[in-house]
Amino acid sequence: MGLKLEYHDGQTPLDESEKEGLRIASVTTHAELDELEQLNLEKALAWVIQSKLKPEQILTEKFLRNVHKRMFGDVWKWAGEFRRTDKNIGTKWPQIALELKQLLDDANYWMENETYPADEIAIRFKHRLVSIHCFANGNGRHSRMMADIIIETIFNSEIFSWSHSRMGKPDEVRKTYISALKAADNGNIKPLAAFARS
Numbered sequence: 001m002g003l004k005l006e007y008h009d010g011q012t013p014l015d016e017s018e019k020e021g022l023r024i025a026s027v028t029t030h031a032e033l034d035e036l037e038q039l040n041l042e043k044a045l046a047w048v049i050q051s052k053l054k055p056e057q058i059l060t061e062k063f064l065r066n067v068h069k070r071m072f073g074d075v076w077k078w079a080g081e082f083r084r085t086d087k088n089i090g091t092k093w094p095q096i097a098l099e100l101k102q103l104l105d106d107a108n109y110w111m112e113n114e115t116y117p118a119d120e121i122a123i124r125f126k127h128r129l130v131s132i133h134c135f136a137n138g139n140g141r142h143s144r145m146m147a148d149i150i151i152e153t154i155f156n157s158e159i160f161s162w163s164h165s166r167m168g169k170p171d172e173v174r175k176t177y178i179s180a181l182k183a184a185d186n187g188n189i190k191p192l193a194a195f196a197r198s
Helices: 030-051 061-072 093-113 118-132 139-154 172-185 190-196
Strands: none
Touching (some): 118 190
C-alpha cells in the first residue's frame, strides 16, 4: 500500500526514494508516522537531558547530525544523513555542508563577540539551520531542539516554549510560526524570537 502523506503549509514533501527509508513498513498514514516520530523525539529528548552536554560539543556538524539521528533514527534509515535531493525550500543539496560550516562559524563568532543577546543567537541559529534544510525531513523540529540545546547548555537559560505546540497541525499556532519564519527570511527576527518565548 505504501506511505500516503498529506502536507500542510511549510512542510517539505519527501520523494519516493526517501519514503523507502521508512523502517516500519506497516505505517501508511501521516497520523501513524507522526505518532512514531513523536515517540522517537521523546527518546531523543531523554538522551539530551541525560547526556550532560558540554558547550564546546554543540556547534559541530557531528553533533547536529547526531541529534537528528537520535530524533528520527528509529523511524528513518537516513536520519542524521544530509539530504541528496533538492526541496521546495533550502540550500541546493551539494551546498549543505558548506552552508552549515558557515552557520557554525557565524554562531561561534556571535558568541565570542556577544553580537546578539543569548535568545537572539539561538533563534538566529535555528532560523538559518531550518533555512539550510540539511535533512530530508524533520528540519523544523530539529532546528527547534538545537535552539533549546543552545539556550540551555551554552547560555544556562530556560528552553523556549514554542507556544507549547508541536506545530504538526495546520492551526493558528502553526500559521503564526510560519509567518514568523517568513519575517525572519526577510531579515526581521523579532516575531520568531517572540514566538519562541510565547
